[in-house]
Amino acid sequence: MSQDSVPTYSSDIPLTKPPLAVASIILSMSLIAVGAGLMVAYIPIRLVDRGFDPSVPGWILTATSVGGFFACIGTGHIVRRVGHARAFMSLVALMVLSHLAIAATEAVWVWLVARMGYGLSIAGVFIIAQSWLNDACPNNWRGRVMAAFYMSYILCIGVGGFLVGQIDLTGSEAPIVAIAFATLAILPIGMTNLRAPLPPESVSVAFRAVWKISPVGLTGLLAAGGLTMMVQGFAPLYAKSEGYTQSEIGLLLFLMQFGMIFVQMPLGALSDRIDRRIVLVLTSALVAIFAAIATQSSGIGLWPLIVLFGLWAGAGETVYAVSNAHANDRADPQYYVSLSMTMLFAWSVSAVVMPGIASALTQVIGVTAYMYVALVIAVIYGLFVLYRMTRREAVVQDDQEAYEPLAGQAAYSPELLVPASADDVDQKEF
Template sequence: MEGGRSSLLSIASIVTSMTAVAIGNGMMLAYVPFVLTRSAAPDWVPGAAVTAIAFGGLIGCVLAGPLIRRVGHARAFSCSMALVILAAVLISLGVHPTLWIFARALYGAAANTNFIISQSWLNHASDNHWRGKAMALFYMAYVIGLGAGAWLFGRIPVDGNLAPIITIFFTAVAILPIGMTRLPTPPAPAKVSIDIAMAWRSSPVALVGVLASGGLSMLVQGFTPIYAAANAVSQQDVATLMFVMQFGLLVIQFPMGSLSDRIDRRIVLVATCALIVAAGLAALVVSFDSLLLLMLVFALFAGAVETVYSIANAHANDRTDPADFVPLASTMLVAWSAAATLVPMLVTVLTPAFGAELFIYATMAVAVLYAAFVLIRLRMRERVPPQLCETFEIKSAQVPNAGALAEAKARAE
């Protein structure tokens, strides 16, 4: 009984800690693009700040494992939190575009390290029969924390440095739950080993899906506040928009994921891409004067984008031998981070010429290309019977497959 209570307290401390981090992150995801778009910075700077997060994450996913093996989970967690605080301090110094881009890259590297550590600990503290529920709670709490941070952004003055100071506060609070509990030290996460050929052999649809979801997620989550601010949407309305978008994941992903447990996941992926295109077209048509309707449209937009990521991951696990889970997770992590860097970078370069709404067209284009690829694969390869499919789990593309290294290792054992 005592051991079970200890495990529950350990899991609660991890979830509480990362939810506090998410509140600060949600605030900065809205604050940074909003302020940069309203500032005298060049048009490419807000998009570059979005791209920097993914680029930093790519660096972080490669360096986190060696760091954890060298100093241990607890010290690495403190270091990554310190980097989040340092990034917020740099932003609090005033609007300096180059400095802010560097700060967002620093945050991206720290964020992936946080995810690897927290999910490694979560897998180690959870029993096998309820590990999936613990992971689902983690994802949901993190996404709700992002929404809460966005909502809080709308309630503070945008002038000055209060937003980064509040982010520093929540990040400091996040250190306490893990620092004050007796968490057992889990094994170091698996090495990030890239095996594109193996991932392609296991499931081309899953590999390309994770690539697509990297671009889709960073476009929708990163460029929406830029788009809203460029159309003179108020700070409070931008905050509400970002808040509502986070709950699109819960509304769209669960029913689509449940459906993918019963029919071919590839069919559900095509349907999800169709939903992305429909939501994108609606986003272009609905006027900013009908802000409530626009918020609902963007909630569907964001929810459908997140669903591509989670179903693609489930499809990969259906078709991969457990012995290959670790290299698969490593490959998917790097693939997601690379696409999340390159696609927003391209949109950032082209936005000054084509306008702030370019990200919507780019998102629809990625969805159409991916749906076409899935349809081609449907004609080439047999479906996996439902009884051989693994149970779908809620995942968020905003919490990339960083923790899958530890999760895959636990499952392989």
């Protein structure tokens, strides 16, 4: 890339102070998350109200994941071409267009294509925001900022879900509200002059090498992609099929997010003190148990359902975060980026394939299909981790990296964390 193709800033323009700049990025993503949570709830409710088979919202969720897959492999290329700020705002523009298409027509095929574009945009802006935060934050408070970023993002998805109970879903009000939040999200990014990170270096995917480093970590991401996407995507569909009102579904989606935080945080902290594989077996068992209970949850009432889905979602998020941490424990530092890129690819594939399988099964056995898919995934993964514990010693506790909370509903791309000027490690050779 030529030097003049990289966005630059004049040295006489004062740069935004890092704390304020970091807040602007978090605010932008929080606004986007509100619209995201609203649309995740609106689409299945609206489609069921229009008389569509419950599998149709599942296929639209799968299309969203397909868009996210392309974002995972393509966002780095976009950023290398135009820089972080332009890439961010271009992807938000695509997000607005996807919401606008849904507001303009009720043709299902248009909704499917629009949500694919939305999946690309939401995953892309999340990846860019992570990269920017990582670059802007000094080491001594980066971890706290990233934790605040993930928590605010997850909670604002819940706020968006809650809004579904407060607006009229018979028209186009929901996508218009989502457009408003996405448009507002441009302002904090557009008004900051925080220096953008250097363009990222290209990073390769290496399944064979990563399998040798951490089979448990790699398969954990293959499991987590499906687990996290299905619980969040199918929960409003199941609640609607059970006859819950809009406001009750909104409350369910809002309070589920607290389960994701309050289950992941203590289990993640526990994984810093014991063999992480024990925690992965425990969380897999929890997912399996909660999924099994969910298959029999018809008629149990709103509050027990909220507790059940919150704990289930939190256990699935923990599989994602602890699998990442375990893989990093096994890898040498020079392999971290390619390791994470490969695991991102695994997560993306699972996030497409597993909801697709659940959608196909929904046509056969109904809206509980995703519960059985999650149950099978959790059991297989838990048994695999137990097997691996007999084949390899645990990582010495002093060699373990500190656990960091991660949001399993969105992509994490390490590619954007490696500037093109980095010459200390040749990641392409991994």
